[in-house]
Amino acid sequence: MEPYRKTLKEPARVLRTGMTDAEQVLWHRIRRKQLKNVQFYRQKPLRSFIVDFYCPAAKLVVELDGSQHLETGHQAKDQARDAALASLGLHVLRFDNRQVLLETDAVLAVIDEAVKGRV
DSSP states (O other): OOOBOGGGHHHHHHHHHTOOHHHHHHHHHHTTTTTTTOOOEEEEEEBTEEEEEEETTTTEEEEEEOGGGGSHHHHHHHHHHHHHHHTTTOEEEEEEHHHHHHOHHHHHHHHHHHHHHHO
């Protein structure tokens, strides 16, 4: 498991209790080792970040983006965050909330392939 800043523990707990609809839909399909029999964690602190979903066995991070992620300033932050996570050997997948809600099976297929290629 990757180390994290201890001050992120409580904010991560708060995020887990207030998940978005898209996060709830995806979590319902990947929790309890339903996908490739690997464990996923939700709202997991990693270094100085809280990632939406994390699979340590595959070193995979799954991020779900709301509409605010379409803004130019936010995209730059996301790219810097993804680069920092990649420097730890983590692979980052990003989906927007709409994709998860309307194309759940397609999103799961992409995640499944990523896990298969990394476990």
